[in-house]
Amino acid sequence: MEHRLTRTFSERPARGERILYWMQASVRVRDNLSLALAQRQARDSGLPLEVLFCLDTSYPDANARSFAFLLDGLEDVAASLEALGLTLTVALSPAVPAVTAAAVRAATVYFDCAYLPFARQQRMEIARKLACPVIMAEDNAAVPVTTVSEKDEWSAATLRPKLMRLASLEPFLPRALETGIASRPSELKADLHSAGIAFLEHRPTRALLDHLPLDRKVAPTLLKGGESAAWARWELFRETKLETYDQNRNDPNLDGQSGLAPGLHFGHLSPVSLMEDLKKLGLWKEPTSYRKAGEDPVSKFLDEVLVRRELSFNYVRFNPRHATWLGLPDWARKTLTNHYQDPRTATYQRAEWETGQTHDSIWNAAQYQLASTGVLHGYLRMYWGKKILEWSADPAQAYLDALYLNNKYALDGRDPNSYAGVAWCFGKHDRPWGERAVYGLVRCMTAGGLRKKFDVDRYVRRFTPPVLTPPS
Ligand SMILES: Cc1cc2nc3c(=O)[nH]c(=O)nc-3n(C[C@H](O)[C@H](O)[C@H](O)COP(=O)(O)OP(=O)(O)OC[C@H]3O[C@@H](n4cnc5c(N)ncnc54)[C@H](O)[C@@H]3O)c2cc1C
Numbered sequence: 001m002e003h004r005l006t007r008t009f010s011e012r013p014a015r016g017e018r019i020l021y022w023m024q025a026s027v028r029v030r031d032n033l034s035l036a037l038a039q040r041q042a043r044d045s046g047l048p049l050e051v052l053f054c055l056d057t058s059y060p061d062a063n064a065r066s067f068a069f070l071l072d073g074l075e076d077v078a079a080s081l082e083a084l085g086l087t088l089t090v091a092l093s094p095a096v097p098a099v100t101a102a103a104v105r106a107a108t109v110y111f112d113c114a115y116l117p118f119a120r121q122q123r124m125e126i127a128r129k130l131a132c133p134v135i136m137a138e139d140n141a142a143v144p145v146t147t148v149s150e151k152d153e154w155s156a157a158t159l160r161p162k163l164m165r166l167a168s169l170e171p172f173l174p175r176a177l178e179t180g181i182a183s184r185p186s187e188l189k190a191d192l193h194s195a196g197i198a199f200l201e202h203r204p205t206r207a208l209l210d211h212l213p214l215d216r217k218v219a220p221t222l223l224k225g226g227e228s229a230a231w232a233r234w235e236l237f238r239e240t241k242l243e244t245y246d247q248n249r250n251d252p253n254l255d256g257q258s259g260l261a262p263g264l265h266f267g268h269l270s271p272v273s274l275m276e277d278l279k280k281l282g283l284w285k286e287p288t289s290y291r292k293a294g295e296d297p298v299s300k301f302l303d304e305v306l307v308r309r310e311l312s313f314n315y316v317r318f319n320p321r322h323a324t325w326l327g328l329p330d331w332a333r334k335t336l337t338n339h340y341q342d343p344r345t346a347t348y349q350r351a352e353w354e355t356g357q358t359h360d361s362i363w364n365a366a367q368y369q370l371a372s373t374g375v376l377h378g379y380l381r382m383y384w385g386k387k388i389l390e391w392s393a394d395p396a397q398a399y400l401d402a403l404y405l406n407n408k409y410a411l412d413g414r415d416p417n418s419y420a421g422v423a424w425c426f427g428k429h430d431r432p433w434g435e436r437a438v439y440g441l442v443r444c445m446t447a448g449g450l451r452k453k454f455d456v457d458r459y460v461r462r463f464t465p466p467v468l469t470p471p472s
Contacts, residue, residue, distance in 0.1 A: 016107030072225030230263030332427025335440030385425030
């Protein structure tokens with residue numbers, strides 16, 4: 001477990017009055033390593049434990065849709081903590097001032113771990129300001145990202161052997177303690193108040209949305225967030241779809257995927273829990289080779305949720321240019337540049353993409369599914385991203401447009417997977433293929449190819465609205 005922890009020790013001995021856990025990325029109680037460690041220190045030191053979440057409406061790409069899902073998660077956490085005798089305090093503030101104020105009287109502050117640069121910068125800025133020890137526990141990856149590799153990996157094939165060997169060895173996480181530790185939220189709130197930080201007086205729920213300054217044009221969806229909903233989704237998938245995952249996952253009409261991505265993104269569920277659950281049920285198979293993904297459904301699923309997902313963590317951690325097409329490998333940028341002048345079937349601007357006004361009914365249906373439900377099936381997501389590349393005048397702008405749409409509308413957007421997913425459409429983590437117009441050596445996708453895989457017309461019927469309402 002040691003390699004899951006990063007410690008920064010201040011010069012001063014810690015003689016604080018509380019243990020503070022700043023919940024940033026692991027919005028759950030189950031399999032939350034930071035919470036478990038903070039609880040143990042609180043028990044051993046006799047100090048109260050405070051759990052703080054910072055609800056920051058200025059967070060990049062925050063909108064009513066993502067906040068509704070986030071609030072579901074906080075409501076769940078607040079209830080689960082209460083059952084343990086603890087309180088969740090929600091500051092209505094960016095993290096840096098709120099955590100700094102809450103830590104003034106802390107003996108130790110625990111962080112969890114999100115992977116995008118914005119979240120890392122927040123953690124580093126806060127850690128620099130604190131006078132007490134800070135311990136960060138990494139529990140949203142099967143194996144901590146820098147333990148697996150220290151460079152931008154070429155592809156899943158290069159990451160897989162390193163990751164899966166370590167993932168197989170990984171011991172399970174300590175559990176949250178049942179009882180015996182208390183919070184003193186009124187003292188924490190007094191410190192926040194003195195620093196001019198607003199906080200919630202009541203348990204967080206979706207009802208709070210009406211009072212928050214958020215972009216409401218991206219409306220909440222009915223998909224429920226939170227730890228219990230994420231577990232229910234996992235259990236349903238495990239019972240009814242996992243055994244056909246390898247055959248059904250690429251047919252959007254069968255909904256053969258797990259639907260876990262939003263829950264994983266918001267930290268309502270950890271992949272470590274999934275590994276543990278599969279082991280407990282005897283479904284986990286030790287890979288016979290770490291080189292290739294196994295062919296059976298469980299191995300295929302693990303290859304997505306462990307290898308592909310943590311390849312994305314690797315990309316955003318070790319490639320500082322992942323937010324633009326400059327993050328692509330040289331061969332991909334070179335070939336796309338060589339085909340810059342190729343005539344396109346059509347070209348579109350961001351507003352036309354956003355309102356689904358292309359000549360292609362499949363693409364428009366995919367965009368409608370994304371914009372209206374916050375979810376887009378994985379197979380169509382590839383087609384959707386590839387066509388943005390194909391029908392844009394400039395690949396650099398296409399990269400930005402795909403990210404913009406993904407991060408604005410997808411419930412699992414603003415995630416390392418968002419960057420790696422878009423980058424994959426442009427050649428990242430892939431190899432050169434045969435030369436084609438516009439794509440050059442980058443793998444292309446066609447409507448004809450889609451039709452061979454699934455009933456495209458049925459999908460289009462499901463997701464073609466009578467009228468597409470342009471967001472103003
Ligand atoms: C253009 C584009 C944009 C994408 N944007 C996102 C995004 O914003 N957020 C996101 O989580 N995924 C993104 N992906 C990856 C993938 O499409 C989704 O993770 C997957 O479709 C989510 O559905 P699911 O949870 O039902 O997946 P399942 O097939 O059930 O897979 C289980 C989990 O494995 C992981 N996973 C599956 N496929 C991939 C993949 N190709 N790369 C990385 N991890 C994967 C996810 O965490 C997923 O939840 C994107 C892919 C593309 C091509």
